[in-house]
Amino acid sequence: MAPKPIASPVPDAWYPSLSVFMLAIGLFVTASFFIYEATSSRRNRSLTKELITGAVASVFLGFGSLFLLLASGVYV
Amino acid sequence: MGLRFDLLLFTIALLSVPVLSDLILSRVDRRIDLTSQVVRTTSTLKVENAGSDLVSEVLLAFPDSQAKHLAYLSASSTEGKGKAKGSAVSFPVEIVHPKGMPPALTFYSVSLPKGLGKGDSLTLDVLVVFKGALQPFPEKITQADIQLVVFYETAYYLSPYAVKVQSLSVKLPDARIESFTKIENTKIHGSEIKYGPYENLPPFSYSPIVVHFEANQPFAIAQELVREIEISHWGNVQVTEHYNLVHGGAQSKGEFSRLDFQARPHVRGASAIRHLVAKLPPRVHSIYYRDEIGNISTSNLWGDHKKTEMVIEPRYPMFGGWRTAFTIGYSLPLQDFLFQSDGKRYVNISFGSPVNEVVIDTLIVKVVLPEGSADISVSAPFPVKQGQETKFSHLDLVGRPVVVLEKTNVVPEHNQHFQVYYKFSSLSMLTEPLMLISGFFFLFVTCIVYMHADLSISKSSPSYLAKLQWDEVQAAVQQVRNIINRCLMIHDKLEASLRDLSRTGDVQACKSARKAFDGLLKDLSKDLKPLLASLQTSPQAAQILPKVEELVGKERDLQERMMAKHSTVVDSYEKKSSGREIENRVALQQQKITALRQEVDDLLDLIDEI
Numbered sequence: 001m002a003p004k005p006i007a008s009p010v011p012d013a014w015y016p017s018l019s020v021f022m023l024a025i026g027l028f029v030t031a032s033f034f035i036y037e038a039t040s041s042r043r044n045r046s047l048t049k050e051l052i053t054g055a056v057a058s059v060f061l062g063f064g065s066l067f068l069l070l071a072s073g074v075y076v
Numbered sequence: 077m078g079l080r081f082d083l084l085l086f087t088i089a090l091l092s093v094p095v096l097s098d099l100i101l102s103r104v105d106r107r108i109d110l111t112s113q114v115v116r117t118t119s120t121l122k123v124e125n126a127g128s129d130l131v132s133e134v135l136l137a138f139p140d141s142q143a144k145h146l147a148y149l150s151a152s153s154t155e156g157k158g159k160a161k162g163s164a165v166s167f168p169v170e171i172v173h174p175k176g177m178p179p180a181l182t183f184y185s186v187s188l189p190k191g192l193g194k195g196d197s198l199t200l201d202v203l204v205v206f207k208g209a210l211q212p213f214p215e216k217i218t219q220a221d222i223q224l225v226v227f228y229e230t231a232y233y234l235s236p237y238a239v240k241v242q243s244l245s246v247k248l249p250d251a252r253i254e255s256f257t258k259i260e261n262t263k264i265h266g267s268e269i270k271y272g273p274y275e276n277l278p279p280f281s282y283s284p285i286v287v288h289f290e291a292n293q294p295f296a297i298a299q300e301l302v303r304e305i306e307i308s309h310w311g312n313v314q315v316t317e318h319y320n321l322v323h324g325g326a327q328s329k330g331e332f333s334r335l336d337f338q339a340r341p342h343v344r345g346a347s348a349i350r351h352l353v354a355k356l357p358p359r360v361h362s363i364y365y366r367d368e369i370g371n372i373s374t375s376n377l378w379g380d381h382k383k384t385e386m387v388i389e390p391r392y393p394m395f396g397g398w399r400t401a402f403t404i405g406y407s408l409p410l411q412d413f414l415f416q417s418d419g420k421r422y423v424n425i426s427f428g429s430p431v432n433e434v435v436i437d438t439l440i441v442k443v444v445l446p447e448g449s450a451d452i453s454v455s456a457p458f459p460v461k462q463g464q465e466t467k468f469s470h471l472d473l474v475g476r477p478v479v480v481l482e483k484t485n486v487v488p489e490h491n492q493h494f495q496v497y498y499k500f501s502s503l504s505m506l507t508e509p510l511m512l513i514s515g516f517f518f519l520f521v522t523c524i525v526y527m528h529a530d531l532s533i534s535k536s537s538p539s540y541l542a543k544l545q546w547d548e549v550q551a552a553v554q555q556v557r558n559i560i561n562r563c564l565m566i567h568d569k570l571e572a573s574l575r576d577l578s579r580t581g582d583v584q585a586c587k588s589a590r591k592a593f594d595g596l597l598k599d600l601s602k603d604l605k606p607l608l609a610s611l612q613t614s615p616q617a618a619q620i621l622p623k624v625e626e627l628v629g630k631e632r633d634l635q636e637r638m639m640a641k642h643s644t645v646v647d648s649y650e651k652k653s654s655g656r657e658i659e660n661r662v663a664l665q666q667q668k669i670t671a672l673r674q675e676v677d678d679l680l681d682l683i684d685e686i
Contacts (some may be wrong), residue, residue, distance in 0.1 A: 003416065003417040004415060004416045005412070005414065007410060008410060009309075009310075009505070012312075033523075037523060037524075037527050041547055042547050042551075043550075044551050044554060050524050051521075054520030054523075055517060058517040058519075061512075061513075062512035062513030062514075062515070063512075063513070066508060069470070070310050073362055074470055075306075075310055076470045076471045
């Protein structure tokens with residue numbers, strides 16, 4: 001079998017825009033999470049909704065900050 | 077001269093040693109290149125088997141004084157002749173200690189895999205590179221002096237075999253030649269000295285020669301070079317090289333005048349190192365050149381699609397014995413250096429320094445593989461000392477495996493590619509994002525826990541109880557608001573169904589919609605009842621209750637009027653009244669509905685504020 005070059009799973013050129021978009025979405029979801037925390041009263045706050053919002057926000061923030069690191073030259 | 081005398085003595089001793097095998101060298105051409113700080117000797121040996129046995133090895137002899145400088149040795153042979161020349165086949169070379177040989181010689185054995193039969197001949201190209209074989213003489217010079225070096229060699233090829241015809245040519249840089257040994261058949265032609273041809277010399281013939289000449293090329297020696305090659309599967313190979321450089325030529329004495337150096341750089345400071353050229357691979361990016369106190373701005377970079385060249389100048393011109401330390405670093409695209417073959421991944425990258433003029437005393441190459449690599453093995457074209465260590469970098473849990481390769485006496489000929497094989501699962505790449513994600517998720521979970529936890533110390537204090545009740549009131553009011561909002565939405569839908577009616581005239585559909593909305597509204601008012609009851613019993617709600625009740629009342633009113641209007645319009649349609657007539661009939665109702673709607677909205681806002 002001939003040697004096959006290995007490249008990154010995501011093209012390097014996409015890193016900056018990916019990080020901007022994912023961080024924007026992540027921060028938006030984070031904002032909605034905290035608005036929900038602050039406005040809903042303790043009685044009728046739903047734990048599932050909180051956890052789901054938190055999970056979605058952390059997935060976007062996690063990948064967003066990874067791509068931010070990669071775009072700024074910190075290759076993890 | 078002492079050295080020369082010793083060598084002569086031992087040459088005489090050598091002449092009594094018996095011939096090793098039946099090989100003879102029918103022709104030996106040697107070319108010695110002294111134009112750089114390393115000495116490159118290219119010898120073409122025509123080996124003939126004069127005996128009857130098959131011979132599978134050829135011995136190369138070097139006096140110990142030369143052998144200690146030997147840095148690189150390769151033996152190859154090109155098959156065919158003239159235009160039909162095939163590719164060069166290189167033979168394995170190893171150091172040997174044959175018995176009955178004089179002690180002051182070091183032997184290297186070239187193994188011929190096919191062997192050499194009776195009467196056969198073979199042309200062997202031997203390239204030997206010596207490091208540090210040029211000795212500065214005088215050893216100390218001032219800034220204005222030129223640098224002179226001496227070189228010792230033998231005019232006759234030192235070999236355990238008899239040599240029929242031989243010649244030697246020594247290529248010197250285009251500069252002054254101070255002196256050279258003249259023996260029979262010595263010619264000088266420009267900057268090239270020719271010895272020979274000499275014929276029919278017995279084994280171990282030796283005739284020392286000394287060449288003393290001007291050599292102003294920089295003697296850049298890296299006492300230690302640490303190259304760190306970090307692989308990231310996210311698309312990058314980061315190379316960092318730490319140089320510890322010294323000028324290995326004649327020591328500088330007296331003071332250094334920057335003025336003289338600037339005014340006449342080629343006279344005052346001819347042997348100084350002004351700049352070095354690093355030949356980097358193509359598509360290199362993020363290049364830096366710095367030392368301990370920061371960026372060094374005296375560098376230049378240009379490149380095309382085949383190569384990139386970086387000219388780096390040290391902070392000061394380097395004279396003999398002066399030293400400096402600096403770091404260069406650059407990033408390379410992953411796909412040029414990382415490959416996959418047979419389920420294993422391998423890095424294929426050059427071993428030596430990209431700076432061609434530099435020779436290296438100790439070269440340490442560290443290949444940092446991604447976390448989670450296993451089954452690591454190294455394939456290098458020459459023997460190196462191997463080791464392993466672990467490095468902790470960004471987002472690491474157990475550390476990255478590091479392959480450490482160490483080699484002493486490295487010359488530009490060692491700048492060959494080597495391979496590091498390892499196994500790596502692509503899923504391991506997800507550990508880094510997963511770590512970041514879990515970090516953020518932990519933050520959110522902490523917030524949730526904080527918001528849900530009851531942190532008050534006294535669970536029976538009146539203020540705490542009051543707070544609990546107030547929470548309950550708030551929850552109830554919020555639910556009431558939600559229900560009212562849903563009612564308002566249903567009103568909007570009723571209006572929409574009326575508009576549909578006026579557009580399509582489908583009375584049946586409008587009626588069924590009305591029925592569905594009626595049911596919904598009934599359910600909602602049923603939900604509202606317990607909430608209102610709980611608000612009425614709670615003392616905390618005293619302030620807000622009147623507003624809530626007013627809101628509920630207004631909403632009910634609004635609802636009734638809405639229904640009345642709806643019925644009226646539907647009736648009129650069934651009676652086939654004209655559009656204008658219907659409008660007149662509902663105009664009054666419509667006015668009241670709008671006013672009520674406004675009041676309900678105001679009340680909702682008011683409750684929001686409380």
